Amino acid sequence: MRVCEFEGCGRKRHARGLCYAHYDQMRAGKPLRPARRVRRGRTDVERFWDFVVRPSDPNACWGWNGATVEGYGVMNRRGERLAHRFSWEIHNGRPPRADFHVMHSCDNPPCCNPAHLAEAPPEENWEDMRRKGRHARGEKVYQAKLTESDVIDIRTLRGLATLDDLAVAFGIHKEYICEITGNRRWRHV
Numbered sequence: 001m002r003v004c005e006f007e008g009c010g011r012k013r014h015a016r017g018l019c020y021a022h023y024d025q026m027r028a029g030k031p032l033r034p035a036r037r038v039r040r041g042r043t044d045v046e047r048f049w050d051f052v053v054r055p056s057d058p059n060a061c062w063g064w065n066g067a068t069v070e071g072y073g074v075m076n077r078r079g080e081r082l083a084h085r086f087s088w089e090i091h092n093g094r095p096p097r098a099d100f101h102v103m104h105s106c107d108n109p110p111c112c113n114p115a116h117l118a119e120a121p122p123e124e125n126w127e128d129m130r131r132k133g134r135h136a137r138g139e140k141v142y143q144a145k146l147t148e149s150d151v152i153d154i155r156t157l158r159g160l161a162t163l164d165d166l167a168v169a170f171g172i173h174k175e176y177i178c179e180i181t182g183n184r185r186w187r188h189v
Helices: 020-027 044-051 083-092 122-131 148-157 163-170 174-181
Strands: 101-104 117-120
Touching (some): 083 117, 101 122, 117 122, 148 163
Antiparallel strands (some): 101 117
């Protein structure tokens, strides 16, 4: 087998005497440097423990120093394998059921401590989120057109202005005004 001419590379030659990595560096006009080596033969479990930070306190959260997507640790760049689900799988000897979530009791998304993880159906996970107040509501909803002060103003002005006037003033539909004043929307305000 013909190998790359770059000192000590040892990879299969591609073009102009270089491997793919060094050929790409040469074409980009970059100085040739050792290509990043892929560590082959490492299991997912070994790679997982490379990124987990375990403090001395066994009840503390185990941090994730690898890549994250929306705050959750991921085992690969595409975010296809979540670190906390993989931790649950390692410590329970089986993967979580496909239609179940692995929820955190600590509410810390990058945590991988199996003592903080539990398998639950989606409805239970969402109810836990709502009970703990971690869901977006009111102004925190990205599509929200109103603020909490707008809602307070709508409720105080309801007896003084018509639904149509309030709807035009706040840029929302009059049915939504009814739901706000009837306490069916924005109940937390």
